[in-house]
Amino acid sequence: MLLIDGHLDLAMNALDGRDLVGSLEALRRADPVTGQTATVSFPELKAAGVRVCLGTLFAMPRTAESPGGYVDHAGARQQALDQLDQYRRWEDGGHLRLLSSAGAVREHLDGTSDALGVVLLMEGADPIRDEADLPFWVEAGVRIIGPAWGATRYAGGTGAPGPLTEAGRALVEGMRALNVTLDASHLDDAAFWDAAEIGPRMVATHANARALVPGNRHLSDEMARAVAQTDGVVGLVLLSAFLQAGWRPGHPRTPLETVAAHAAHYANLIGWDRVALGTDLDGGFGQEKCPAGIESYRDVPRLLETLPAHARAGVAGGNWARWLETHL
Structure with a gap:
């Protein structure tokens, strides 16, 4: 079955010293990231049937847990450029193909690569x-932007309530003009509704249902409906703390x-044709925090068996494929 994952931090992991090209066993033996048992490698993605993913450019701000993170725009930009270079080097090595148009996605899915x-x-x-810098990133191939993670210069985010800043409003207006999709994942409610008022196309690449797990990291029912009204889809995150209220390591x-349960909740709100995968596996957590039964990425298809039979192909990849082939 075709799989498309709406959220994977591939280049971030590579720049943390993880070799995603070799086997997962070799990666685990030499893994420089401690306390997070790796689940993702290129062979694992292939074994699971993943043909396409949304691969992130993710700049880590300086925090107590990440003292080497950025403290200003220049530092954030350098992290993103380094990750962009990593994707291009993987492409040069034949490990991936960067896709920047609906036609390219269609050709890739129809092909045998x-x-x-x-x-x-x-x-x-x-x-x-x-906002004047947006054309540079569009030319580089970026097609979807999430303005926030925690708080950024542009928006309130996870654990950091707040609206779009003045710069954030200009950014979202620029995104709309350039046909760049807004990723609503991580946006605080105030920033989300500010953005929705401006009217860009939206998706939520990796966001579970707030009705089941409280907190501004997750989508309220009203937010999910707003994403769907722009013909967007919502990707499900496979992190135990985002799946079960009160879960702790x-x-x-x-x-x-x-x-x-999260998939069914969204389906009741916006339809099964808007529910997808956004696993975020190895996105700052490892096997220890995955749902039971997900020991490595090749186990992801197991979750489809818990869904209604008629919905499985769409959630696995069909819904993202339709969106990408229509809107990219």
């Missing part, structure tokens, strides 16, 4: 100098049925 198709997604907009890993 073993390379992973990657659409570039910027998660957190701090690498962008201002050390608790039993959540069952796959918790993923199905």
